[in-house]
Amino acid sequence: MKNLFDENKAEGLDDLAMRVYTSRLLGSDQDLVLHGGGNTSVKIDDLLYVKGSGWDLGSIEKEGFSPTRMEALLALLEYKRLSDSEMVRYQKEALVDQSAPNPSIEAILHALIPYKFVDHTHADAVVTISNTVEGKALIEALYGEEYLIVPYVMPGFVLAKVIDEMTRGVDWESLEGMILHHHGVFTFDHDARRSYDKMIDTVAKAEAYLDAHASLSMEAVAKEASCDLDALGKLLSEAKGYEVALRLNRSPLAHYFASQEDMTLYHKGVLTPEHIIRTKRFPALFDQNYAKELESYIENYEAYFFRHATDEVMLNPAPNWAVIKGVGTLSIGKNEKETKIIEDITSHTMKAILQGEKLGGYQSISEADSFAMEYWELEQMKLKGK
Ligand SMILES: [Zn+2]
Structure with a gap:
């Protein structure tokens, strides 16, 4: 996993432009996200600018980030249950610009992570290790000390609720990121570059593990059959x-x-x-x-x-x-x-x-x-x- 961050390109960018820049870096690597997968955000004053639905990280622009009131998003955590369509409706109401795209279904989760920049990918290498019979133990051995490891639940409101509960009393400063079983990775930092670096480092660790234990050689197989x-x-x-x-x-x-x-x-x-x-x-x-x-x-x-x-x-x-x-x-x-x-x-x-x-x-x-x-x-x- 290559770190593509270029100090020259990042120089002088404001927070939102920086958010666009590192989102595109993440989106340019198909081993991190594919076709609309993953999402990112930046907190500016009391607003969360979170990836809007319908946008792709690899080609996102400033207007692809939905400016959403943080307070309104966090208030949704008070609900015990919320259907997904209700959540979408409330999230839309929390937009300060009604012409902006609908906030990502992970907007509440982004809001509750107490860092300016939040990055989320579906990194192949990490998910591959999680998606195995021994996945729980393997992920624990690789990431157990510095990461919050979250069992699989549906993305959206339920996931935000689970992580809200799991992180009560947790010192966020002690976390490098979160590994979501069968789903992906979250990293976060007050600095855009550091959040991006953490994502790359997290995934590189899984890739190194796979290289050592699961490298593929496409051994010669029977010659090609034909089909109609x-x-x-x-x-x-x-x-x-x-x-x-x-x-x-x-x-x-x-x-x-x-x-x-x-x-x-x-x-x-x-x-x-x-x-x-x-x-x-x-x-x-x-x-x-x-x-x-x-x-x-x-x-x-x-x-x-x-x-x-x-x-x-x-x-x-x-x-x-x-x-x-x-x-x-x-x-x-x-x-x-x-x-x-x-x-x-x-x-x-x-x-x-x-x-x-x-x-x-x-x-x-x-x-x-x-x-x-x-x-x-x-x-x-x-x-x-x-
Ligand atoms: Zn996801």
Whole structure:
């Protein structure tokens, strides 16, 4: 993990410009955040400027930060429970400029961290280690002394409440940051550069661990098989109810992943929870009989839905990505842009799964937690562009 901070570029920047600068540094590294993931903030006087929804850290501008009254955000912690849509409404009311974007769903958490600059990423390396059978012990050994380690809960209000409770009586000065199991990392400081440095150092530590214990060599695998993309496109379009865009990934990683003997690898789940909105929990597996394999994927998806649903409406049960045995992976979307996003996300997921296996077994969030995320009202809103 390279520290990209450039003293010359940072010179003379005001607080908000500095916030833009280091946010973009974080956002430029796909091993830290991917497609809208992560969020950052800066406190100026009694306002929290927090990443607005719909903005990407890599390309964020000053107007991408929502100026929100700190006091109003902190007052929300008084609630025992708050539905996510209520939280979004109250957060919007706390904006000093109603034309600003909706504050991030982590705004309350950013507000309660008593430092000027707060950085949050979904760093692959840290989450990969957490997403293993021994993840709790491994993270404890790596970070236990200087970090607050937070068990997995849903992002949003619940996470803010849990961290509020966990940090009562904790000396924040003793913390280098927070590790959120199965989710990501928070660092903070009164100085933008130091908060950024802490993030890079935190992630570098996990990367060094992975290099030492889970380095991947794409050993020679069986030579490439072939596939019939036209036939797949037809079947998938029928199942989705629209003309799908397909994107085949035959990178060494995708080919290696698709050539593994152990089929359970393909059912290991997501890297970081919000990916599930794009990718669903698992890929489909296509090998011999595409129609039958698609049917079985859909049946499994429906069974998963009915195991957990209360009053949710089922999303389209057809897959958003697939492993084509011996070939590579296939991203399935409405258009090229969507398939590219899915390909980026699943590339990071495949690497994490293969590395997690080397650490004793990859283990993502539970099926119930996955469902809660996939059918989260706020995520549904995000998909609809609200
Ligand atoms: Zn997050």
